[in-house]
Amino acid sequence: MDEDAFLKAYDPTAFERPALTIDLVLLGLSDGHPAVLLIERAEHPHAGRWALPGSFVRPDETLDAAAARVLRDKAGFDAIEAERTRREQLYTFGAVDRDPRMRIVTVAYLALLPEAVFALVAEENAALSAARIAVSWAGEAGGPVAAFAVR
Incomplete structure (x- = not known):
């Protein structure tokens, strides 16, 4: 059997298919502290x-x-901003039971937003909230002084 015949006879329903989703890790600074933008889920689950x-x-x-x-629809970016925002694939999450609806594989993207953009997006979109990222380090509370660029 040649490839054309194989493809013509191929049954794409022979294997169950998981759903595929995208999640965005939108990082920036909020009042000088690292933060990530989160959205409040309106629907179940x-x-x-x-x-x-x-x-x-x-x-x-x-x-x-x-x-x-997702940048346009969920974060309120216009089409040009959404295309210009640099984003990189961060990780793929594929645990079988991570979503109660069905098998879902999620590709997470990371986008580092300038502080002004981060603040504007958080301010203009009531569904989004800037969650500060706590970095547990004694130096913040008067512990040992960090060297070089860590300070």
């Missing part, structure tokens, strides 16, 4: 809880296009 902004990947879009769409 976990309605009312805070999560990274994300969405299902549509069948006709790339991962990067889905990430840009």
Whole structure:
């Protein structure tokens, strides 16, 4: 059997398919402290809880296009800002039972936002909240002094 015949006879329903989602880790500074933007979930599962902004990947879009769409739809970026915002794939989460609805694989993207952009996005979008990231280090509370650029 040649490849064309194989593909013509191939049954794509022979294997169960997980859903694919994108989550964005939007990092920036809030009042000079590291923070991440979280969104309050409006729907179940976990309605009312805070999560990274994300969405299902549509069948006709790339991962990067889905990430840009999440920037527009969930973080309020306009189309140009969404395309210009540098983002990198951070990690892929694939635990079988991580979502109660079904098997979902999530590709997390990381975007570092300038402080002014971070503040504006958090201010203009009531569904988003800047959650400070606590770094446990004795130097913050008068412990040993850090060397070089760590200070």
